[in-house]
Amino acid sequence: MLPFYIMLFLQLLIPVKSKSVEITRTLKQEGFHRDLETVLSFKLEKEIVEKLTWSCQLLLVENLPSGVYVDVDQLSSLPDNIQVLVDSDVDIEAPEYASPPLLVYIFTNLTSDRSSITLPVHVRYHRPSNVSEYAQILIENPKIYSTCLHLSDYENTEGIGAPCDNQNSSQCLWNRLQVLYNEGKSAISLQVPIGVEQHSLFVGATTLLVTMTGCVILVWKIVKKSVDLQMRKKQL
Ligand SMILES: *[C@@H]1O[C@H](CO)[C@@H](O)[C@H](O)[C@H]1NC(C)=O
Ligand SMILES: *[C@@H]1O[C@H](CO)[C@@H](O)[C@H](O)[C@H]1NC(C)=O
Ligand SMILES: *[C@@H]1O[C@H](CO)[C@@H](O)[C@H](O)[C@H]1NC(C)=O
Secondary structure, eight states: OOOHHHHHHHHHSSSOOOOOOOEEEEEEETTTTEEEOOOEEOOHHHHHHHHTTTTOOOEEEEETTTTEEEOOOHEEEEEOTEEEEEEEOOHHHHHHOOOOEEEEEEEEEOOOOOEEEEEEEEEOOOOOOOSOSSSEEEEEEEEEEOOOGGGGGGEEEEEEEEEEEEEOOOOEEEEEOEEEGGGGOOEEEEEEEOOBBBHHHHHHHHEEEEEEEEHHHHHHHHHHHHHHHHHHHHHH
């Protein structure tokens, strides 16, 4: 057992990592095409903010549930300071119940004490339900990592090996940052309208009725016209 004062001295040598990144998540737009915005604020001293002009990389790892997807073509046209890598092929046609969750890596450079990242997400088609007209989709908070020396006060003890950039040509060691989410929420939720199973018989019957009525009217008109024509020919 080490004497108390030596323990105290050793503790003083270990830097205190007490800062947390404050994060606000919002879903913008309505309907099936949304913008998931993540705003990160750091409390950094002025001289550190000045040093950030050298690249200070951030990595957000999003775990998107099967109810939503990202469109890889659309992601390549995001602003230059945001690069995205998706860990699997995305089938944009597949319904929610036939889709796996997606792991999305978002890379950005921190150039000030605030960073805002917008990821366009799209809602997948959901199976009709007999219980609810809406489906609730929960998007969990992302994990935030950095390789930036200036952010060491924010680092957690946990680190991961992950792609260095969206080219995925090499792996880097990323340090996890401590975060504080808005209102302590662990996820952001969105509600989407879905078909109601009990309505499907009604919808099916109505569709059939409308289609058949259309057909009958059409056939009747065609027959009437040809009969009229024949009558006119006879008259001539
Ligand atoms: C971050 O900065 C580095 C060095 O300037 C650059 O190579 C990289 O493309 C930048 N990353 C992003 C996501 O803009
Ligand atoms: C990155 O590349 C490694 C091997 O080179 C591969 O195992 C991994 O799945 C790739 N990751 C992504 C997100 O594409
Ligand atoms: C709703 O569907 C489930 C399974 O799909 C079924 O077990 C349940 O009885 C249905 N409830 C009603 C009210 O139809």
